[in-house]
Every structure is written in structure tokens, then in C-alpha cells.
Amino acid sequence: MERQVVLITGGASGIGYAAASAWVRNGLRVVISDINVKAGEAAEHALRAESADVRFIPADVSSSSACAGLIAEVMSRHGRLDIAFNNAGIAGPAAKVADCPMDEWRRTIDINLFGIYYCLAAELKAFTAQGHGVAINMASVYGKRGVAGGSAYCASKHAVIGLTKSAALEYGKKGIRINALCPGFIETPLTRGIDSTVPTSTMDALVARSANRRYGSADEIAQAAVWLASDGAAYLNGTAIDVDGGFLAA
Numbered sequence: 252m253e254r255q256v257v258l259i260t261g262g263a264s265g266i267g268y269a270a271a272s273a274w275v276r277n278g279l280r281v282v283i284s285d286i287n288v289k290a291g292e293a294a295e296h297a298l299r300a301e302s303a304d305v306r307f308i309p310a311d312v313s314s315s316s317a318c319a320g321l322i323a324e325v326m327s328r329h330g331r332l333d334i335a336f337n338n339a340g341i342a343g344p345a346a347k348v349a350d351c352p353m354d355e356w357r358r359t360i361d362i363n364l365f366g367i368y369y370c371l372a373a374e375l376k377a378f379t380a381q382g383h384g385v386a387i388n389m390a391s392v393y394g395k396r397g398v399a400g401g402s403a404y405c406a407s408k409h410a411v412i413g414l415t416k417s418a419a420l421e422y423g424k425k426g427i428r429i430n431a432l433c434p435g436f437i438e439t440p441l442t443r444g445i446d447s448t449v450p451t452s453t454m455d456a457l458v459a460r461s462a463n464r465r466y467g468s469a470d471e472i473a474q475a476a477v478w479l480a481s482d483g484a485a486y487l488n489g490t491a492i493d494v495d496g497g498f499l500a501a
């Protein structure tokens with residue numbers, strides 16, 4: 252049987268890299284994409300230690316033509332695309348609504364929302380032509396809850412869930428599944444970076460109130476993505492799954 256092909260945007264770091272690694276271990280043909288060429292090439296090199304079937308294709312998801320070109324390149328190299336993990340994203344500006352630099356607000360929406368929309372639109376054309384496909388769109392617990400000082404991030408992630416539900420309704424009857432993933436606080440460069448939307452002390456306090464009382468690992472989110480894409484999750488469509496150590500239960 253021909254091996255499945257998976258594409259992961261934002262695959263050079265954090266959750267995207269962990270997911271790429273998990274799919275490599277499961278024997279899939281893996282394409283990682285990222286705006287960061289140096290980190291993408293390093294990730295490709297590291298993953299090639301486990302499988303020769305790993306490719307890095309650079310792309311900026313905030314560009315519609317780059318996203319269309321990315322999916323076209325995957326199709327031309329592999330002839331199929333079975334799973335797309337639309338994961339690339341940024342933390343966005345940390346500022347109150349009235350104080351937020353508008354260009355940073357717009358950039359967050361461009362990457363976190365339009366980035367997913369551009370990729371998903373191209374993926375759905377490929378999925379429709381081949382008669383199957385699974386897309387996983389990266390949202391967040393902040394796609395379901397507000398966060399003071401993070402309106403752009405929060406708005407982008409809420410919108411990703413709406414996009415996911417609508418797309419599932421449009422394409423479900425064609426054998427295509429589209430779901431969103433809502434991680435809680437995961438230890439990655441995004442939460443540990445200096446430009447993180449929520450200060451570390453605030454995050455620590457929020458994590459302390461969650462059921463599991465600890466940060467998640469990138470691999471714990473990767474495992475959820477692998478399952479969501481599998482046949483075991485065949486009846487999940489248009490949903491947004493919380494993988495948050497019980498953060499939203501509080």
C-alpha cells in the first residue's frame with residue numbers, strides 16, 4: 252500500500268516539529284514547511300536520521316500564493332496529500348485593545364487565520380480531487396475563552412474554529428474531515444519566547460488552576476493530532492478538541 256503523505260506548516264519548531272517526528276515514527280511521508288528556512292533545514296536534517304522520506308519546503312503562510320504553491324509542490328512531488336496539519340502561528344502582540352499597534356494586530360490575523368484559510372483552501376481542492384483527506388487546524392483554548400492583553404491572538408483562534416466548522420459542513424459529504432485542535436499551555440518557544448502574549452507568571456498561575464496543574468509537552472499535542480488524523484477518529488468532523496490538561500474545565 253502506498254504510504255500516506257502529511258504536510259505540517261510551522262513544522263520547524265515546537266508542536267509542529269513534534270507532530271512531524273510522530274508521523275515519521277508512524278511511517279508516513281512527511282513534508283514540513285516553515286517561514287524559518289534555517290530551522291526548517293535543521294528539522295529536515297534531524298528527521299532524516301529516522302526516515303529518508305522527509306522534505307522541507309519553505310513558505311510564508313501569510314501569502315496566499317505561497318500557500319497555493321506549497322500544496323501544488325506537495326502534490327507534484329508525491330501525487331497525494333492525505334493529512335494537512337495547519338499549525339503555523341505566532342503569539343501576537345501583548346497589549347490592550349486600544350493600545351495595540353494595528354500592524355501587529357493585522358499580522359497576527361494574517362498568519363494565524365489567513366494562513367490557515369489559504370492552506371485549507373488549496374488543500375480542499377486536492378482532497379476533493381482525490382476523494383479523501385483530513386485537515387487539522389491549529390486553534391487554542393483561547394479560541395474558546397478571552398484573554399486580557401491578547402485580543403489579536405484570541406480573535407484569530409476563535410475565527411479558526413468558525414472556519415473549521417463551516418468547512419466541515421461544506422466538505423464532510425465528500426469524505427473529508429476538518430477539525431481544530433485547542434491546546435492549553437504547552438512548553439514550546441512560543442510560550443517561552445520573550446514575545447509571548449501572556450507573561451510567564453500569569454501562565455504559571457493559570458496552569459496551577461488547571462486540572463493537571465502542569466504545562467503540556469509538544470509531544471502530547473502531537474499525539475492528539477496523530478489520533479485526530481487517524482481512522483480511529485473517523486466520526487469526528489467540524490469539532491474543536493481541547494488538549495489542555497483540564498484548563499477549560501476550571
Ligand SMILES: NC(=O)c1ccc[n+]([C@@H]2O[C@H](COP(=O)([O-])OP(=O)(O)OC[C@H]3O[C@@H](n4cnc5c(N)ncnc54)[C@H](O)[C@@H]3O)[C@@H](O)[C@H]2O)c1
Pocket residue numbers: 260261262263264265266267284285286287290310311312313338339340341342362366389390391392433434435436437438439440441442
Ligand atoms: N505553545 C502553546 O502553549 C500553544 C497553545 C495553543 C496553541 N498553540 C498554537 O500552536 C501552534 C504552534 O505553536 P508552537 O507553540 O509550536 O510555537 P513555535 O513558535 O515553537 O512554532 C511555530 C512555528 O511556526 C512558524 N511560523 C511562524 N510564522 C510563520 C509564517 N508566517 N509562515 C510559516 N511558518 C510560520 C515558526 O517559524 C515556528 O517554526 C501555533 O499556531 C500556536 O498558536 C500553541
